Amino acid sequence: MENTSFKIKKVQKRSAEVQAADVLREAIVSGEIPLGTRLTEIHSSEQLGVSRSTIRTAFHQLVQEGLIVQIPYTGWSVMTLGPEDAWELYTLRASLEALAAKIVAKKVGEDTASGHVTSAITDAFGLLKSACQQGSKGEIATADMNLHSTIIKLSGHSRLIDQYSRIQSQILICIRSSDALVASPAHIVEQHLPLINALNNGNAEEAAKEAILHNETEGAILVSHLQQRDK
Missing domain, CATH: 1.10.10.10 (Winged helix-like DNA-binding domain superfamily/Winged helix DNA-binding domain)
Known part of the structure; x- marks a missing residue:
């Protein structure tokens, strides 16, 4: 043969x-x-x-x-994770992810390889939904991180991808800590829906806004929790 x-x-x-x-x-x-x-x-x-x-x-x-x-x-x-650490990470993350979301949504809106982009987003979101339905806390956090890093990679912005990679492990620690505060895993899926919808609809400005709102909302909850812990 x-x-x-x-x-x-x-x-x-x-x-x-x-x-x-x-x-x-x-x-x-x-x-x-x-x-x-x-x-x-x-x-x-x-x-x-x-x-x-x-x-x-x-x-x-x-x-x-x-x-x-x-x-x-x-x-x-x-490393430790105090209120100041969490604040620095979620504000920096919000800026990076907002830029990525804007670029990705613009690609979808302009129909530039939108099939590949929307398919990748759908797959990553599907993994998060599956993890939230039957996965452990660790699996949920990993799927959550994978969704956000997928959006970053889809931007194709090499310097943005490089900067994000430098803090990605710290972000995962924050995600694990933040997701642990959510009453039900189903709420984690709901938290991401507005961002996913904006991306798939090709609405660049809305996607950027939702990326910032998601990070600021969940980040503020984590910071408040850490402040109470440290009292």
Whole structure:
């Protein structure tokens, strides 16, 4: 039989440093490693079965993502989420997502590859609805994050995508914290409907407005919760 081409993914070569950063990142955003936890290179290297230099490189990567803080002469610590942190993240996120929503809705309105765009939005929203119907809290937060990151990617704005990626892990932590405050998962779906409708209708100004409103509304609730917690 002759050799034929198959549609399969290529093997990805990933360094130990990248794998260590991935494991630590997932543990932090999932809550397995609680926010504010002190980290040491020795303990982490023993747990992950890698060298201290590998862990150090992974820590530095997560510092760039804002998930770990390097404390001079002291060591490393997982980020905390206080009222000021939440405010900074949701206001920054609102600006970035509003721009992305405006660009994406404009693409739909101008019929520029709108079939691909609306299909991607529908699929991502469908995953969120499924997660809210039968998923765990972690799965809901992941699907919620996926919907927003899909809109960012669909914008095709390379610098916007790059800036968003720098805070995406912190945003996921905020989403997990915010979604946990919602009484029913069905409400999470309802929160996103105005934005989804504006995008699919190709209404750029409305989409931008809804992106801001969604972030400001849920962000303010989270900030208020954190303020009460810290009293």
